Amino acid sequence: MKHIDIKNIFADRSYIGQTVTVCGWVRTSRNSKTMAFIALNDGTSLNHMQIVIDKSQDISFEDALPTGTSIKVVGIVVEDQHGSVEINAQTISVIGACAPEYPLQKKRHSLEFLRTMPHLRGRTNTFNAVLRVRSIMAEALHQYFQDRNFIYVNTPLITGSDCEGAGEMFQVTTIGYSTEYKNEEEYYADDFFGRRAGLSVSGQLEGEVAAMAMGKIYTFGPSFRAENSNTPKHLAEFWHVEPEIAFAELPEVIEEAESMIKYVIRTVLDKCPEEMKFFDTHFEKGLIARLEELISNDFGICDYTEAIRLLKESGEDFQYPVEWGCDLQTEHERYISEKVFKKAVFVTNYPKEIKSFYMKQNPDGKTVAAVDLLVPGVGEIIGGSEREADYDKLVAAMEERGMNLDLYKDYLDLRRFGSVPHGGFGLGFERLIMYVTGVSNIRDVILYPRTVGSIR
Ligand code: 4AD
Numbered sequence: 110m111k112h113i114d115i116k117n118i119f120a121d122r123s124y125i126g127q128t129v130t131v132c133g134w135v136r137t138s139r140n141s142k143t144m145a146f147i148a149l150n151d152g153t154s155l156n157h158m159q160i161v162i163d164k165s166q167d168i169s170f171e172d173a174l175p176t177g178t179s180i181k182v183v184g185i186v187v188e189d190q191h192g193s194v195e196i197n198a199q200t201i202s203v204i205g206a207c208a209p210e211y212p213l214q215k216k217r218h219s220l221e222f223l224r225t226m227p228h229l230r231g232r233t234n235t236f237n238a239v240l241r242v243r244s245i246m247a248e249a250l251h252q253y254f255q256d257r258n259f260i261y262v263n264t265p266l267i268t269g270s271d272c273e274g275a276g277e278m279f280q281v282t283t284i285g286y287s288t289e290y291k292n293e294e295e296y297y298a299d300d301f302f303g304r305r306a307g308l309s310v311s312g313q314l315e316g317e318v319a320a321m322a323m324g325k326i327y328t329f330g331p332s333f334r335a336e337n338s339n340t341p342k343h344l345a346e347f348w349h350v351e352p353e354i355a356f357a358e359l360p361e362v363i364e365e366a367e368s369m370i371k372y373v374i375r376t377v378l379d380k381c382p383e384e385m386k387f388f389d390t391h392f393e394k395g396l397i398a399r400l401e402e403l404i405s406n407d408f409g410i411c412d413y414t415e416a417i418r419l420l421k422e423s424g425e426d427f428q429y430p431v432e433w434g435c436d437l438q439t440e441h442e443r444y445i446s447e448k449v450f451k452k453a454v455f456v457t458n459y460p461k462e463i464k465s466f467y468m469k470q471n472p473d474g475k476t477v478a479a480v481d482l483l484v485p486g487v488g489e490i491i492g493g494s495e496r497e498a499d500y501d502k503l504v505a506a507m508e509e510r511g512m513n514l515d516l517y518k519d520y521l522d523l524r525r526f527g528s529v530p531h532g533g534f535g536l537g538f539e540r541l542i543m544y545v546t547g548v549s550n551i552r553d554v555i556l557y558p559r560t561v562g563s564i565r
Contacts, residue, residue, distance in 0.1 A: 110132060110181070111130060112129075112130045112131055112132045112181065113129050113130065113131055114151065114153040114154075115131055115133060115149070115150070115151045115153050115154050115156075115157075115158045116153035116154040117153075118131070118158065118186060118194060118196075119154055119156055119158075119193070119194065122194075124186040124194070125186050125187065125188055125194060126185065126186065126187075127185070127186055128183065128184065128185050128199070129183070129184065129185075129186055129196065130181060130182070130183050131149065131151065131158060131181070131182050131184075131196065132151055132179070132180070132181045132182075132204065133149040133150050133151035133152075133158070133179070133180065134149070134150055134151070134177060134178070134179050134180075134232055135147055135148070135149060135173065135174065135175065135176055135177060135178045135179075135180060135207075136148040136149065136150050136157050136176065136232075137157075137176060137215055138173075138174040138175075138176070140174060142164075143163070143164050143165065144161065144162060144163060144164060145162040145164065145170055145174070146159055146160065146161060146162070147159070147160040147162070147170075147173065147174065147180070147182075147201075148160075149180070149182065150232070150237070152231070152232075152237060154383075155234060155237055155238055155241070155383045155384055155387060156193075156383065158194075158195065158196060159189065159195040159196070160182050160184065160195070160196050160198050160201070161184075161187075161195055161196065161197050161198060162198045162201070163197065163198075166199075168198055168199070168200065168201060169201070170198070170201045172203045172206065173201045173202075173203050175206070175207050175209070175211070176207065176211060176213065176214055176215065177207030177208075177211035177213065177232075178203060178205065178206055178207040179203070179204040179205040179207075180201055180202065180203055180204055181201070181202045181204055182196060182198050182200070182201050183198070183199050183200045183201075184196040184197050184198040184199050184200075185197045185199070212226060212229065213226075213229055213230075213232055213233060218233065220235070220548075220550065220553050223235075223236070223553075224552055224553070224558075227556065227557050227558070227565060231556070234387065235387075235391070235548075235553070236553075238381075238383075238384040238387050238388065238546070239542070239546060239548060239553065239554050240556070241381060241384055242377055242381050242384050242385075242388075242542065242545065242546055243538075243542055243554065243555075245376065245377055245380050245381055246373055246376075246377055246538070246541065246542060246545065247329070247538070248376075249372060249373045249376035249377065250327075250329060250350055250369070250373060250538075251329070252372075252376075253368075253369050253372045253373065254325075254327045254352065254369075257325070258324070258325055259325040259326060259327045259352060260319070260323045260324075260325065260326045260327075261326070261327060261328075261329065262315075262316065262319040262323070262326045262327070262328055263328065263330060264309070264312030264315035264316055264319075264328050264330065264351075265309060265312075265315060266308060266309050266330070266331065266333075267281050267302075267306055267307070267308065267309070268306065268307060268308070268309040268315075269302070269304060269305065269306055269307075269516055270314060270516045270517055270520075271307070271310065272309065272310055272311040272312075272313050272314050272465070272467075273310050273311060273465050274465055274466055274510060274512065275310070275336075277310055277334045277335050277336050278307030278308060278309075278310055278333070278335060279307055279308040279333050279335045279345075280305070280306070280307050281301075281302075281306045281307055281308060282300050282301065282306075283300060283301040284296065284299065284300050284301075293305075307333075308333035309332060309333065310332055310333060310334050311332050311349065311351065311535055312328040312330060312332070312349065312351050313351055313353065313467075313533065313535065314467075314517075314520050316328050316351050316352075316353040316533065317353055317496060317520065317523060317531065317533075318519060318520075318523065319353070320353035320354065320355045320531055320533070321355060321523050321527070321529070321531070324354075324355045324356070325352070325353075325354050325355065326352065326353050327350060327351060327352040327353070328349070328350070328351045328352075329348070329349070329350050329351075329538075330348065330349065331346050331347065331348055331349065332346075332347055332348075332349040332535075333345060333346050334347070336561070337561050338561070339560065339561050339562070340439070341549060341550040341551055341552075342439070342487060342488065342540060342543070342551050343551065343560070344539060344551055344552075344555065344558055344559060344560060345559040345560055345561065346559040347537055347538065347539050347551075347555075348537075348538035348539060348555075349535055349536070349537065349538065350535070350536040350538055351533060351534070351535045351536075352365060352369075352533050352534065353531065353532075353533035354531060354532060354533055355529050355531045356529050356530060356531065357495075357530065357531055357532050358478075358495050358530050358532065359457065359469075359478045359480060359494070359495040359532060361532070362480060362493055362494070362495060362532040362533060362534055363410070363455050363457075363480055365534075366455070366480070366482055366491050366493065366534050366536075367407075367408050367453075367455075369536075370408075370453070370482070370491075370536075370541070371403075371404040373541065373545075374400050374403065374404050374545060375404055377545055378397065378400060378401070385397055385400075388546045388547050388548070389547075392546060392547035392548055392549075393486075393547030396546075396547045400545065402452075403452060403453060406452065408452065408453040408454060408455060408482070409446075409450035409452055409453065409454035409455070410454065410455045410457065411445065411449075411450070411454055411455070411456050411457070412456070412457055412458050413437075413456055413457065413458050413459045413460070413476065414433065414458070414476075416437065416441075416445055416456050417431060417432070417433050417435075419445065419449055420441055420444060420445070423444060423448070425444060427440050427441065427444075428440060429441070433460070434460050434462065434463070435463070436463045437456070437481075437483075437489075439488040439489075442456075442481075442483040442488035442489055443483075443485065443486070443487075443488050445483055446483040446484055446485045446488070447485040447486070451485070452485070453482060453483070453484045453485075454482070454483050455480050455481070455482050455483075456480070456481050456483060457478070457479065457480045458471060458476040458477070458478065458479065459476060459477060459479045459481075460475060460476055460477075461475065461476060461477045461506075464477050464479045464494070465494075466497075466503070466506045466507050466510050466512060467494070467496050467497055467503070467506075467520075468494040468495070468496065468497060469494065469495040469496055469497045469498070469530075469532070470497060470502055470506065477494065478494055478495040478532070479492075479493070479494040480492075480493050480494060480534065481493075482534075484544050486543075486544060486547070486549070487540055487543050487544045489537075489540070490536060490537055490540040490541050490544060491534050491535065491536050491537075492534065492535055493532065493533055493534020493535060494532055494533075494534075495530065495531070495532035496531055496532055496533075497524075498524060498528045498529060498530050498531065499524065499528070500521065500524035500525055500528065503521065503524055504521065539551050539554050539555055542554040
C-alpha cells in the first residue's frame with residue numbers, strides 16, 4: 110500500500126502543492142454543513158494530519174468518520190492557517206471499519222483504564238509519545254556504546270546460575286506437574302537441560318566473560334525477575350543495559366554511567382522536542398528544564414555510610430527504619446536524591462552483606478565497591494560495581510553465601526587466566542524512560558507489562 114509517512118509531510122515543505130497518499134487511524138472527526146474534518150494519525154508523528162473534506166466535491170467520506178477507523182486518503186497538501194500543513198482530500202477509502210464499542214473515544218482516559226487494553230493504548234497520544242521516545246533512547250544507547258568501542262553482545266536468557274543470588278529466578282522446565290520423582294535432584298536430572306535452569310536476572314556474568322576478551326562490551330536485552338514486588342517501578346520482565354569494562358575500577362564505572370545517561374537525555378531532548386513538550390505539559394511541569402539542568406551539572410556522589418548519616422539526621426518519619434547495614438528503600442533513595450542533593454546521585458560502598466557475591470571487597474572488610482545511581486522521582490535506576498578480580502577472595506565470598514561453586518566454574522576461571530580489574534553496571538531501561546518522560550508507573554512505559562499476578 111504505497112503511501113507517505115505523515116511525519117515526512119510535516120517535516121518537508123516541498124510537499125505543499127503535491128498530491129499525496131496517506132494512511133492512518135481516525136483520531137477525531139467533525140462534520141459540519143459544508144465541510145468535514147478528520148484528524149488522522151499513522152503513528153509516525155505525535156501530530157495528527159488534518160484531512161479537509163469540501164462537501165461540494167463529490168467525495169464519499171461518511172464511513173471514514175468514526176474514531177478508530179483505518180483509512181487511506183489521497184489529497185493535496187496545503188498550508189493551513191497556522192503555517193503548518195493539512196490535506197485537502199480528493200478521495201477517501203476505508204481500510205478497516207471500527208466497531209462502535211471502540212473504547213478510545215474523544216476524552217482523555219486515565220492510565221489505569223488504558224492499562225486494561227495494551228493492544229489499543231498505543232493509539233493514544235501518551236503511548237504514541239512514550240513508544241517513540243523509548244525507540245530513540247534505545248538507538249541513543251547503542252550509538253553511545255558503539256562510538257566508544259564497546260562491543261554489543263547477546264548474553265543467554267536461559268541460564269543455570271543466579272547472578273544476583275536473590276532467588277528471584279523464573280524456572281525453565283519442560284516437565285509438567287508430576288508426583289513421579291522422589292526428590293528435586295531426580296526431577297531436575299530428567300528435565301530438558303539435565304539440571305535446574307531459569308530465566309536470567311542479569312547478563313552480567315556472561316558479560317564479564319565477553320569483556321575479558323573484548324575489553325569493553327554491553328548487553329541490551331530482557332532480564333526476568335520473579336520478585337513479588339507490586340510497585341510502580343518493578344516489572345517481572347524488564348529491559349536491561351549492562352556495560353562491562355575491563356581494566357577499570359569503580360571511578361571509571363561511575364564516569365561511564367554518568368556520561369551515558371547524559372548522552373541519552375541530550376539525544377532525546379534534541380530528537381523528540383514535541384514528545385518532550387507533551388510530557389512537560391501533561392506529566393511533569395518543568396520536565397525539560399529539569400533534564401537540561403541535570404545534563405549540564407555533575408551528578409552528586411555520596412558514600413553509603415554518609416547517606417545513612419544523612420537519613421538518620423533528616424528528622425523524616427520513614428516507614429522503614431534506617432541503620433547502618435540496612436538496604437536503602439525507595440523512600441530513602443528518593444530522600445537522598447530529591448531532598449539532599451536535588452539531582453541524580455551515586456551512592457557507593459555498600460555493606461557487603463546486602464550486596465552480591467561478585468562485588469570487589471573493600472580494604473575495610475565491611476563494604477564492597479558497589480554503586481547505585483538514584484534519581485529524583487524514581488529512586489534507583491542503575492546498580493553496578495567493580496568486580497572482585499581476586500580468585501581467593503571471590504571463592505571466600507561465595508562460600509560465605511553457601512553457593513555451589515561448580516555452577517560458576519567459567520566465572521571463577523576468569524580470575525585464574527589473566528584476571529584484570531573490571532566493573533560495570535546495569536541500567537533498568539524502563540526506569541530511565543520513567544525518569545525522562547515523567548511517567549510515574551513502569552507499566553506505562555512498555556508495550557506489554559509483566560507484573561506479579563498479571564500477564565496478557
Ligand atoms: O541492581 P541490579 O539488580 O543489578 C544487576 O542486575 C547487576 N547484575 C547489574 C550489573 O552490574 N551488570 O539491577 C540493575 C538495574 C536496577 O538499578 C534497576 O534499574 C533495574 O536494573 N531493575 C529493574 N527494573 C524493573 N523491574 C525490576 N524488577 C528491576 N530489577 C532491577
